[in-house]
Amino acid sequence: MNTQHQSLLDALNACVAACENCASACLQEDDVKMMAPCIALDRDCADICALTARLLSRGSEHAWHLLRECAEICRLCGEECAKHAHAHCQACAAACRRCEEACRQGMTA
Known part of the structure; x- marks a missing residue:
């Protein structure tokens, strides 16, 4: 596996x-209901990223089909998390932005 794939x-x-x-x-936040959209996107983002990583690791041609969707969910999750001042949300937003960019670069490779 080349370094670009490892970086992705x-x-x-x-x-x-x-996520x-x-x-x-x-x-664990006081107003869990207000955090529901964040939690839902966190879960979706974690799932699509994990699936994409597994397919990429095994060399599946289908991994490349998922990169566009992965980038989109990372973008949405990052935007939602960025709305919240909690440190965990800010860290997640940053990780999502990095992953979105890596997925977009992977689409052009």
């Missing part, structure tokens, strides 16, 4: 971890 895998896996952490932390 690193971004995908970091995004999974950040899972954010969703778990959001569930």
Whole structure:
């Protein structure tokens, strides 16, 4: 696997971890109902990033089909998390932005 693929895998896996952490932390916030959109996007983003990473790791041609959707969900999740001042949301937003960019670069490779 070349370094570009490794960089993409690193971004995908970091995004999974950040989204899972954010969703778990959001569930501990005082107003969980207000955090529901954030939690839902965190979960969707973690799932699509994990699936994309698994397919990419095994060399599946289908991984490349998922990159566009992965980038889109990362964008949406990052935008939602950026709305919240919580440190876990800000960290997640940053990881999502990095992953979105990595996915977009991967689409052109």
